[in-house]
Amino acid sequence: MNFKTKPRSKWRRGFRILIAPAQCPIRAVQLLFFAGSLLLLAGCTRNEPRADLVIVNGAEPQSLDPAIMTGEPDLRVVTSIFEGLTRLDPTNALPIPGLASNWDISADQKVYTFHMRTNLVWSTGEPLTADDVIYSWLRALNPETASDYAGQLYFLKNGEEYNTGVIKDPSLVGCKALDRYTVRAELKNPTAFFLDLCAFPTLLTVPRQTIEKYGDRWLSARPLPSSGPYELVAWRVNDKIRVRKNERYWDAANTKLGLVDFLAIASAPVALNLYETGAADVVWDKDLVPTELMDVLSKRPDFHSFSELGTYFVLMNTTRKPFDDPRVRQALALVVDKDRIIRKIIKQGGIPADSLTPPGLARYQSPKGLGYDPEKARRLLAEAGYPGGKGFPRVQYIFNAPAGGAAVPHEKIGVELQQMWHDELGIEVELRQLEWGTYLSAESHLDYDMGRASWIGDYNDADTFLNLYLSDNGNNRTGWKSEVYDKLLQSADEQLDPVAREKIFQKAEAMLIRDAVPIIPLYYYVGLNYFDDRKIKGIHNNVLDQHPVNFIWKVKTPPATGAVQSPGMATVQLIETR
């Protein structure tokens, strides 16, 4: 076969193999496909203005229903749409007045009377009253809602009883609307962090009419009435959530940004690429910093790190031999060189931990832990009947497989631990990576020897960490139970004096990290985010890693350098004024 070809350059001749000869029917097919593709490409356009602020928010939120959500990425969006009686101060994450302008606390600290603002309306215009708050709380407690975090309302009198079905009448729960603007909360115990809880998602105010009308799918309703500074405009799964300023919010005058996008991205490289090319302004999840680039990134001025309420630790199954012997557990803990783990693996992503409770907690300072002492560890192991590791059974250390591109190097940490236990104690530990569901179920059902775990505090109080090891807590995955410990926490609950309360907590934690040692703390989490703080203001580094969006603002570009605003911005303003 001969195609007549004019003399062409080498390159053009090279391309000939990609394009069918003119007479061939394949040429037509090829043209058809290319034309179709072009048409389709044009059809992919989404005609949306760029948001004023684009935030890479981490994994896709599983829910935006305040009563149902559990994850951190979910929380950061939810708190911008709904508000509770209090909200968090962006600088230190402590509670400040929200829907309530002030409150009275009884002398025994068991009765809180909240006085709500009288000018409150939903973003759709209906008045927002004390009844809405009570409805929201009782809805979260209602067994039919099946809220994972209903426990945040167990501090109310009869809250637990109603949620678990012991009592059926919601009017017996310790919360009441005294009048249109007054909420009275009656607590079981004086709860030092109750005002923090009022800003927690489970207690945020949700729209009754919408929920009763649409049921489980109420978040798809548009317009969705919101009680917070922003209203939900669009939610595309695995893509983005777009919110717009709620003009009817009581503090709308101080909301600076009109349109804000939360991108659902769980992969660190993608987040970094978007940020570097200017498609995103803020990346604010510690899992979104590629560990391989930590050394380079941490030196940049737009990279920020700060301590956060979270701890990474090792669990030991105290119901299994040889971990039923506290001396064995202490020995294992004493030879873990936490500095080495930080230096070699975690780098700027953590601080060596000697206790379960991280530094920076309000009203609390953790006691000293076991520290590093291989000599003592060998002695303890010998006392327990395994001199030099002789006779010690072969045990497994389990951890979950990395998922969704998040960059926590569980395996590398496991390898280091394995090495330390082998070198110092002569113990053979086998590493076993499990798929997420299997890993969770193994730890929950005490079907493991040792494993990794971590915990992030829900509110700024030591209680959120220490109550994990109560005998009946579902998150106590070590099998360790102590009546003494339970009693200590109980008495702390009843304690009015913060200093005395701290003493009791310290005593309890000392049991955890010095005597019984069901866990080995490895490192405290460090919050990481990156954004240009010369252009974006109002993101403060607080221990809860929460940054209310309505406090964030952008520095106007000076006319000399920036000149005109981007066309996207202009469109936004048009929409706003319409």
Added chain:
Amino acid sequence: MYFVRRILFMFPLLVAISLSSFLLMHAAPGNPFDKERKPASPQIERNLRKKYHADEPLWEQYLRYLGVGWKHDEQGRLHWFQGGLIRGDFGPSLKNRDHSVNDLIAQGLPVSLPLGLLAFGFAMGLGLPLGFITAVKRGKWEDYAGSLLAILAVCIPGLVIGPLLLVIFAIHFRWFPVALWESPMHAVLPMIALGLYFAGKVARLMREGMLNVMQSEFITTARAKGMSENRLLLKHGVRIAILPVVSYAGPMLADLLTGSFVIESIFQIPGLGTPFVNASTGSDYCVVVGLVILYAVLLLGLNLVVDIAYVFLDPRVKYE
């Protein structure tokens, strides 16, 4: 008649597919109610199981999923199952609790569909001429260059091609955006990364087909009768040589349309691949079974289309 029977047969097949994927999901370790953070009381987990009927026996759950059957409540009143597969309801998502499986498909499919079609067009538009020319120019430099290209496309996985394209065209040259799904420009790199493998496959199939045809008897006969070489190849050869590509195109399109987890993660595209993989690791039963059924429907439907196309392309094929 044949095609009517084929279509009718699809229904029991789909039920069998849904049943087996349903059972496999339940047999796999882990369950959607195992969470990193256990609720404060075991009663909450029980409430959750009740809400999603996970406390019922497996056969009842499956019938409820199909939407066939009834149940008596505590007062003895009869309730027919609402919704269900037979009414086009794929059920709730246990992980994305604000969304039903239908919501997830309704959001993901309009992304996966155009991207898949684009990649399909790209694969065909590139693969067919490449295969044709490498066959016709067998043994010449065009053959070697083209075949090498095709083999490279087949061998290098999207996992490598994707980041490579990103680094070159999005980060170094800044011609295309690095991720997301907003404008036509956002679709170009994923289209190439997704379609390249299939382009290579198509080219190789086309080349094989062409080489076989050129040695077949009817071509020899035509040649003996004095038909011009060009007419021979283009008119009669291609029509038969393309058949292996056509039969491969059905499953390929189904594969492309349902989204690719790898490409979607690299370019952050909100298609169906990511929910599918997340749902399988999170034991989100309804999402997995729903997407398996969607994939099965596409596969069965497209295979049917392929068989119909055969009738038009190959005069030797007839269905009774």
